[in-house]
Amino acid sequence: MPDELPFAELDLDRTARRGYPEAVYCAGKTPEQVAAIAAAVRARPDVVTLFTRAGPEHAKAVLSELPDAFHDTDAALLAWPPEPPEPDGGLVVVAAAGTSDLPVAREALHTARFLGRRTELVVDVGVAGLHRVLRRLDLLRRARAIVVAAGMDGALPSVVAGLVAAPVVAVPTSVGYGAAFGGLAPLLTMLNACAPGVAVVNIDNGYGAGHLAAQIAAPFPTDQG
């Protein structure tokens, strides 16, 4: 049982307390630790569990215990049970500025999907060719929350936020040349977005972006929403 793991204390009542399931951050854990957690998780098919930042060894450990788990290799993410819940709430659109931003964008997409939202993916809409993003404006304006993943200059969230009413969750990626400093440059760009309505999360943190978007687009539990 989870409580007996000597190295981790699963936050079992997080779903009850916050309304969102547990996620297991695999980086920094040994495959053995991840396998033990996966085994503990098997006893709780009623809640979704995400495994994020799962390298090949981590993924193998999870699949040894949960062979039918959903697995997106590029996004380094697994989910179990493998089917997301029936969606409710508003639409979450995830946009990737460039192809190199796709792994982070897909981590966000799957997270929002497994947390119960409808999702759409938009790719290669960087600001160097404005017509590409303008062409998707209809879709973007239907969203209740938009995730934008961008590296290099990180300018896309500013542009998108200026065009829509919904909040934009901006996730900087570590894509780029030297002075991107591992994602610092787009991070600062997004924090300084001249259009209000940009919510910034950590560099390459697709999971956090998808989670935040899912919360924003959630049906409000009371009658106030």
Add this chain to the structure above:
Amino acid sequence: MPDELPFAELDLDRTARRGYPEAVYCAGKTPEQVAAIAAAVRARPDVVTLFTRAGPEHAKAVLSELPDAFHDTDAALLAWPPEPPEPDGGLVVVAAAGTSDLPVAREALHTARFLGRRTELVVDVGVAGLHRVLRRLDLLRRARAIVVAAGMDGALPSVVAGLVAAPVVAVPTSVGYGAAFGGLAPLLTMLNACAPGVAVVNIDNGYGAGHLAAQIAAPFPTDQG
């Protein structure tokens, strides 16, 4: 008329395009420029205009043209017309970790209020005395969006996000000793929050925090919300 201002092009259709009114960032503008904008604004009493980062000279300039404008000196904010619109959407709770974070917190509060949300303020609930924030848990859990303003270690958003289902908009303040580096320390803390659901905005940017919270708590324009 606004279009004729030689130094600014007011984004008059922003309300139409984004659903949110224009804000005039006063820092870096001369009092004369601010006064000219205020005069142009007077012709449009149907939309709210916010003047942010308004020092004493800026405030004087605004009030010379809009004498009945709402003015919160500590928050360096003015609004006109002086009465916020009838609120709709969900509740926005604004929490200040310490007394020194109040100016930023109030800038956020007024922004959300003038953008049409119901708001509540909670003060002095820093993590050094956990009982203070735990005592407000009921109020926090009623919110559709929570703004948390904190300087120094900036740890409060992590703690709050771990206790509620709603998104937390975290605004770092420049309050603190040397190694806070003008708000850099709480900014990094918030970006690295171990609890998902934290949306970070710029240092001391109460306006941006309030705007984002108002968007999150907005009634969704379609039937999906």
Add this chain to the structure above:
Amino acid sequence: MPDELPFAELDLDRTARRGYPEAVYCAGKTPEQVAAIAAAVRARPDVVTLFTRAGPEHAKAVLSELPDAFHDTDAALLAWPPEPPEPDGGLVVVAAAGTSDLPVAREALHTARFLGRRTELVVDVGVAGLHRVLRRLDLLRRARAIVVAAGMDGALPSVVAGLVAAPVVAVPTSVGYGAAFGGLAPLLTMLNACAPGVAVVNIDNGYGAGHLAAQIAAPFPTDQG
């Protein structure tokens, strides 16, 4: 005579060597030193001399020796003789993202003008309202070089560079909230512009931007241009 100044050695043959006149950087010089340089300059009405970063005391010192000098207070710039040379070469367009970027933009404009280029100024075309910059596309596409001054997210040069064939000289300004870090944020954005064709200069360095644009738009001295 200049050669006898005990604290400075004017680069008198710079015009001959580089084709561009001398500029006197006033910050860090005493008003007395600036006055002495202005007096030396008076003997050379055949070449333009610019005085940059001239505070009120510096300006007073220059005007005491060169009373008819051109003076733009906001741009902190003086020029003598007061009339720019007859323009040749291509058009230089200077764009300011926001009103607060105007002082830097005008320093660039005057520099290009006094170095012999035709110039046009465009204001308040930040990316938060894309329609504003798109409306000026015709003008922008007529330019041989475009200077873009922007603070905060510094995203405008990326967007402009993606729309035109001419090089964009990007000058970050120190306008913005805390995490702009005195212009560092837009500086990094510009260096990481996802559209090629962006030439970055120092923070708030309108003089350098205008000089570079004037060089780019210069008639080429040989038959190759």
Add this chain to the structure above:
Amino acid sequence: MPDELPFAELDLDRTARRGYPEAVYCAGKTPEQVAAIAAAVRARPDVVTLFTRAGPEHAKAVLSELPDAFHDTDAALLAWPPEPPEPDGGLVVVAAAGTSDLPVAREALHTARFLGRRTELVVDVGVAGLHRVLRRLDLLRRARAIVVAAGMDGALPSVVAGLVAAPVVAVPTSVGYGAAFGGLAPLLTMLNACAPGVAVVNIDNGYGAGHLAAQIAAPFPTDQG
């Protein structure tokens, strides 16, 4: 004998001078150098010697000379003689915010243990689930010194320090997403802790944290303690 090592001068009288034994920092030393030091150490079974930051090659070198040495692979630490001294002084509690912080936490634990303190380990008590740390409050309040190892937001030391009378030794770890910048984020958080009583040591420096905690919890050599 140690004095004859051509590349190191062991601080043999450190135990006499400071009351604490020598530690050999293996990173940056060749396995041959480490083996030579281990051989020299063998002549002094009366004092404990720690080998820290010992990679596999270093560990092999130590064990070739001191086959019965204590070895914790994850903590990259060896100790000889393999049994810690009889404990005295107060209790040292070591808390790890997450499973990924365990290697650093265990380096601290073993260091305190081999320096003569009673120790207890607490795992997975990050602030995202406050109930987990609150449940351990009794144990934490029995400690004379508490080591807290945390990456990401590094918020746990602030929270713990606000709940207890004992000093908290905070050791930031390099665990986390991009904007943790290799431990810089939790380091700054801890330096800015809004609760007084937090003693910060270097990133990932479990040895230093355990040593400092052992000093704080030491029986005071005179009658003043």
Add this chain to the structure above:
Amino acid sequence: MPDELPFAELDLDRTARRGYPEAVYCAGKTPEQVAAIAAAVRARPDVVTLFTRAGPEHAKAVLSELPDAFHDTDAALLAWPPEPPEPDGGLVVVAAAGTSDLPVAREALHTARFLGRRTELVVDVGVAGLHRVLRRLDLLRRARAIVVAAGMDGALPSVVAGLVAAPVVAVPTSVGYGAAFGGLAPLLTMLNACAPGVAVVNIDNGYGAGHLAAQIAAPFPTDQG
């Protein structure tokens, strides 16, 4: 009564919970807010209250309500009641590397004193003249905790920690030339001290240093100390 302050919630039971009194951080508070807190404090003469980072206006506000408060202008600190409690626990020695470090050192000294410790001050013992610190070795070795305040290279804590058994609380100061970067240089030096036993606090944070030293030198509440 404190509970009614609209802008602050005094942590009245902190003494009960942590064993240490409340401190009021004045920077960022208005004089009116500080005066209101001082008035509230007057009702509780049984516990010590410290007012830290109190500029002239803050001090005036405190003294208007608590005219007999202790006040050290250089240290920007007030305390009330004006007499520290009867000391117990071990000796706290506070060392200032240079004269310019004195304000921070004295803030530490008074804090430890009002928290109930015996204290001694040592001045001008920087490492550029080693004989000065070596001459005070007897006093340093009698301490249960040593505070070292140093700017510039911040090397003194390393040297002191190598000579004594007690923990050294290192507080970097913002004293120094350009590349000290407002205290960043000595902060990094102290975090990287090659001698173990150095506990680092925030730049210029004499209060935090004194508080931590007082905790380390405290009589242990149970029989384990």
Add this chain to the structure above:
Amino acid sequence: MPDELPFAELDLDRTARRGYPEAVYCAGKTPEQVAAIAAAVRARPDVVTLFTRAGPEHAKAVLSELPDAFHDTDAALLAWPPEPPEPDGGLVVVAAAGTSDLPVAREALHTARFLGRRTELVVDVGVAGLHRVLRRLDLLRRARAIVVAAGMDGALPSVVAGLVAAPVVAVPTSVGYGAAFGGLAPLLTMLNACAPGVAVVNIDNGYGAGHLAAQIAAPFPTDQG
């Protein structure tokens, strides 16, 4: 066809819009993605396509679809069709401060060449031996644009800009000892060049430097150039 690529949207009309062809940034793309793009490119022999930052696997993928593509391994660049267009416009000179800067310099050279400029390469002309650069002054003064690639102190662009009338495109490289910080040091040097006329691009961004130089040296499309 390109439009059907699921992970990228080629900017097919970029040549029409900007006058310059598409470049495919390979870093962060999988070899499969690069191969698919190369296959799509094959249908458009009328425009040049550059593949930049192409590691061995990327290069193999390109060559599998475009076997006759031009390939410079050191510069990590491929181009197809393999012959550059007939040159027009002014001369672009590319100077490398040291041998280690050659890969970046050659990426710039090939980019300018495939964008239609005549080019010359100058090597090993660092400022530590001024005579080397002075000896090339004639060539440098014939250029319409000069690219200077330099690591370490990055001083060469300042020196060159002081000697010529043409703009200098400065590209910092990540060559150097520790305090070069991966190219940050020469980047800052170039941004602070005391000679005006220096256009800075990103660290190691030879592609961007060559592109910008090609634009500067372009024949101006109208009669104004």
Add this chain to the structure above:
Amino acid sequence: MPDELPFAELDLDRTARRGYPEAVYCAGKTPEQVAAIAAAVRARPDVVTLFTRAGPEHAKAVLSELPDAFHDTDAALLAWPPEPPEPDGGLVVVAAAGTSDLPVAREALHTARFLGRRTELVVDVGVAGLHRVLRRLDLLRRARAIVVAAGMDGALPSVVAGLVAAPVVAVPTSVGYGAAFGGLAPLLTMLNACAPGVAVVNIDNGYGAGHLAAQIAAPFPTDQG
């Protein structure tokens, strides 16, 4: 007597121990403290005492006790006795890249002079006009040590070091536009000088530069020099 100063312990035997006199760093000291030190100094006319970083109030305090002290206002330096000792050792040349670097250069010059060296000053020889420094090559090659003060790109020390056999003491100044970051840019340039033989000191630290140059150019006390 000095020993009785309650806030400072003058390093009276420093001349004996190191061969160089005491310097009093005035920044961070009160005028009263500086005056007391000046009074103590008066009793020792046999050794030179320098007062560095002396603002107007500090200077007044020194002159009240030592009315005939040497005072260079721009360099913020005083010396007593007012006459430097008879020079010996080699020549120290001090070069200032620009006029704005003069205060730092003169602090270096006076320091070397009062420590007993012959000195020469060279001004306005920045690398933007190479002919200016080349013209002084004869003087530079006669020096035993050269101090170079430069802000902005800080490129001058690299260039000078490549031309001479003597060591170059490089002192970065805080002169420049935004991305000079208060002297960080020239500091990094100098540390990365591609010519060996550059000794870097702290930003704006003319005193340290002059002291180091005086040591380098000193007659060697034994027969080995």
Add this chain to the structure above:
Amino acid sequence: MPDELPFAELDLDRTARRGYPEAVYCAGKTPEQVAAIAAAVRARPDVVTLFTRAGPEHAKAVLSELPDAFHDTDAALLAWPPEPPEPDGGLVVVAAAGTSDLPVAREALHTARFLGRRTELVVDVGVAGLHRVLRRLDLLRRARAIVVAAGMDGALPSVVAGLVAAPVVAVPTSVGYGAAFGGLAPLLTMLNACAPGVAVVNIDNGYGAGHLAAQIAAPFPTDQG
């Protein structure tokens, strides 16, 4: 012949111009380039050539052309001809704070030796055990120049400079825990040394340190030294 190398221009007259031989920085060069340079060097046995930062492949390339070259693997340095010149000038002492600093210290030592100085090496004299450095004071005081290599807190140069009359060349190393930031921490410490007389060079730049020390300790070419 060297002049014909297509990728490098050897500075053949550097010995004539500066009095010091050429050094070949191998990092960033291919083994083929290094071998070609070594072959060119073979024709000039009259001057010493150093190969620095030579990894195993570089060393092999050098030795293939110059089989009898001197080679110190740890210091990654080769020299040819293999015997240093007959020493003259003053003594250079090289001190390594810890064993891990030895590679850098030995690079400095060999450089000074091959540039013609007598040298001595002192190891493991870090400030955590002051008695170790004090024991070597006689040797240190005989030196005309002292190189100190130190990582972590980098405090040793300050301490040594306070004890001797000769200049101290301080070379920070990248040895240490996380917050040493690859040598940044000791670099800042050394730049802020509270004792004057510290000449700082780049991180891990043993070559630069040895070269500078050799220049300082050189016999002065005129009668002034």
